[in-house]
Amino acid sequence: MFLAWRDMLFARTRFLLMGLVLALMSILIVIISGLTAGLVNDGVSGLKALDADVIAFADGTQTDSAFTRSVVQLDQADDLAAVDGVEDTAPMGLTIVNARNQDGTPVDLTLIGVQPGSFIAPEGLPTMSPERADGQPTPTPHDVILSGTMEDAGISVGDTITIDRLETELNVIGFAEGQRTFGHVDLAYVPMDVWQEVHAGARTGEGAPSRAYEEASVIVARSSGADVEMLTTSSGLDVRTLAESFQSSPGYGPETMTLSMIEWFLYIITALVTGAFFLVWTIQRAGDIAVMRAMGATRAFLLRDSLGQAVIILALSIGVGVALAVALGLWLESTAMPYATEVGPILGGAAMLFIAGLLGALISVYRVTRTDPLTALGENR
Secondary structure (H helix, E strand, O other): OHHHHHHHHHOHHHHHHHHHHHHHHHHHHHHHHHHHHHHHHHHHHHHHOOOOOEEEEOOOOOOOOHHHHOOEEOOHHHHHHOOOOEEEEEEEEEEEEEEEOOOOOEEEEEEEEEOOOOOOOOOOOOOOOOOOOOOOOOOOOOEEEEOOHHHHOOOOOOOEEEEOOOOOEEEEEEEOOOOOEEOOEEEEEEEHHHHHHHHHOOOOOOOOOHHHHHEEOEEEEEEOOOOHHHHHHHHOOEEEEHHHHHHHOOOHHHHHHHHHHHHHHHHHHHHHHHHHHHHHHHHHOHHHHHHHHHOOOOHHHHHHHHHHHHHHHHHHHHHHHHHHHHHHHHHHOOOOOOOOOOHHHHHHHHHHHHHHHHHHHHHHHHHHHHOOHHHHHHHOO
């Protein structure tokens, strides 16, 4: 490494410029990974909070917007629960609604209908009343538990949220822990029969059709490693893993694919830039390499020396870039931007950047092992 350190000290300006470029790429990678994680959380954090393994949709439901297209019967939850490998099931309704608070401020909500006491229901929801008469609205209290992020937006316990057009009023009685969103819209948990009336379009004071009280959007289930194809065949429903159901969140697929493509382009650019730099640098120092070869330096020694430069530059530049990007990301988390600092994606992105740069450098400095000392010295006479 003597020659590598000497070269870096002698040509420190060009190595600093190269390190600056790599640090900027590292910042881009970390910021994009944070945006990807933030968009994922903003799109499907409510689904992640279900603590479920699979979600069953109505048979034949398209993947796009499946949660709002699917309609299942409540008794199908019992049918799914009877399948081997299924531990627990719970019907769930999902509808995206426009609403306003008592001050008239617009509020968008993903209304989630759950059966109080089920494993997907937050604590505190009122029990559904069994005293509903046909043709009459449910006497179940119209209470709602909101995503914890809505408390930061100025909503408080005791506030009243009114659903547009239906004029149905929901009383805020609490907040679920943390961020819970679907399609970038905050979740609002209500008892199943309240959701059924809203989903059916019943206005305040009106009852929904009798069939509406037997329907939900999907069935959420916990399973002990059961195969989704087997569950689909046995239940007659379209059963998907929790991760597969993320594709039904509006915009989830295009957003993540776009950002992933940008990340991979950055990896390719890093490999090309690093490789081009070391290729030019290797050509410029061909005379020094020729002298060392003439003095008996082995090809393996020269290759280790050249790659050592790449490792040092990549490690220092990426380390500085990641540190700056993490500091910037922590500030971005306090803004309205959907950004999340997660250790896994950051370390993965930094590792991929390092590997891409090292591969580019390896390909370019490989010519070191093929340098003929007589030819190289002759070129510099």
